[in-house]
Amino acid sequence: MHKQWFAAFFLSVCLPLGAEPDFKALGQQALKLSRDYIRIGSVNPPADTRQTAAFLEKLFQQEGIPVRLYESSPGHVNLLAHLKGSSNEGRLLLVNHMDVVPADASRWPVDPFSAALKDGFLYGRGAIDMKTTGIFQALTLIALKREKVPLKRDVLFLASADEESGGEHGAQWMIQHHWEDVRADYALDEGGFGTPDLLSADGSLIFGVSVAEKKVLWAQVTAVGTSGHGSQPVADNANDRLREALNRLDAMVKAKGQVQSSLLDEFRRRCPAMADNKFTRAIQRDTLSITSLRSGVGEPPKVNVIPSKAEATLDFRLMPETQLQPFLTQIEKLWSDLEGVSLQVLHATDPTPVSDYNTPLFANIEKAVRQEYPQAVVTPYLVPFGTDSNGFRQKGVKAYGLGTAVLDASIVASMHSDAERIPVDQFEPALRIYYRCVAGYATSP
Ligand SMILES: [Zn+2]
Structure with a gap:
């Protein structure tokens, strides 16, 4: 074997790709943090996100991850955390919103802001839309930092203030006033679901990744x-x-x-x-x-x-x-x-561009999902509702709505309802997919 070939072979086979985090412990931490986060009721209106931003800020500061707060108007605080990569290209922004829609407590089976565990579910306003995803994203950054994963791409985390009212004081404001801070080539946001019955009629597990919205x-x-x-x-x-x-x-x-x-x-x-x-x-x-x-x-x-x-x-x-x-x-x-x-x-709304899905990030989503669920189908699709992604797509960002938990149609329908909930057994696999997708993309040449 030629010496150079041998060296390449040796490196590709034997170089550790970075140990994977302890996903079991991380999944448990995700559940605990999600419960704490849901208990801070950040209802929109008025979308006062001072407390939720302080909660996330502390989380990142404890791990030594640089974080900055942006107050767009009184009470509307946005948060940006940042992990640097070695390249200036291919920045990835993880987007989530801290505000939630109101809940009529008299119609709920449990207090909507108690984050109760019941029958294998975590109940609470924001359980799906989208505080748990925010925590998966935050723990992905934290795990990358803890494992000292050598990043090629910057990975950013934006928690926005008022998505549920159109983002005027949240993502839209950040795009208008702090584009240089949030600019990215790619974004991962809400709008996707892994589901056996919402999208397919024959029970096959489909992960719909939204690349556009109506x-x-x-x-x-x-x-x-x-x-x-x-x-x-x-x-x-x-x-x-x-x-x-x-x-x-x-x-x-x-x-x-x-x-x-x-x-x-x-x-x-x-x-x-x-x-x-x-x-x-x-x-x-x-x-x-x-x-x-x-x-x-x-x-x-x-x-x-x-x-x-x-x-x-x-x-x-x-x-x-x-x-x-x-x-x-x-x-x-x-x-x-x-x-x-x-x-x-x-x-x-302004025109809604469709994001290209023949990209390295989309390929990494497919890979990470299949690693967890080999039979799953990953497909681009669109969502019928609006998200923060539209503002980013208009700036040329390829934005994907990714949900990594597997949810039945009835659970997806609990979003904004009187019984919003997520299965507790989904925390670990959902976090594993999220982490692998981001780590896979951000470390690739
Ligand atoms: Zn949402």
Whole structure:
């Protein structure tokens, strides 16, 4: 054997790749830290993240990991921790949000902020969305530091303040005001699930890694007409006009059906037996939910009075391929013969790019998942809801929504619900996948 070849062979076989952490101990620590973290109720509104940021800051400081706090407005604190790599290229940002949506304690089986353990689950607001993932990310940095893993790439950790209100004081603010600090080539964020039944109809274990998300279009429809006595119907009743307008709109959105998308083609190729449920239907087409209807005179509305105004709010979620302006023009045409009906756009997200998934980081996700679950299918897909990732994708970051715990559809559905929970036995494997994915990427040449 040639001397150089021998040296290369010797190095590749015998050089220790760095001992792996004690994942059992780390999994237990993840559970304990997640419980402590959930008990700090960082409900949005008002998304006061001073305490959660102090909690994470202490965690990193104890391990000697550089950490910095950024207060975007009173009470809204963001946190950035940073592990340096030897190269300036390929920076990886782990993104999580510290705020959670409110919880109606009277509807919960346990106190939503007690982090109770019950029937093999950790219950609590933020158990899935997304305090546990934040802890997996933090412990990944900590384990890399403790094991003195020789990093080629920088690994950063951003805990943001108000994702649940769109990120104006959180990720968006960091991107606008501290881009140099958070800039990255890649980001790992929420939006992915490992699941045997949410995405597949035949029980195969699918890890959906989101590379895109749908656009939000919120609008209000107002119909006006002639008021009068309910005993004598009028031809221009505002309620009739609103009903007709909404019926047409609903029919238009439904008629459009599945949207042509190369991302979905790839998803169907990797997961041919796609499940049919509200989640999978929502990621294949534009959707409309009518979220409020308001009309009538008096409170409660008088039964015998025809009102002169009726309103509805609409939550459209549009595929990345659907262009906003042509969509609005189509609605205008649809209602062109309807008098007294108008649509006002309340909020529309900027375009939502699709992240390339033929990348070293995506390959490392696939590898780390298969190391844990050899039969699992890893596929790019999109999520029907918005995340902090969109702001990063607009800056050219390849952002992936990665969830490394295996969750049944019913557990995924507990997100934002009155019984949000995560299986306790998932902490160790979920953390192992997270760590291996990040370590594998950050140490590769
Ligand atoms: Zn979330």
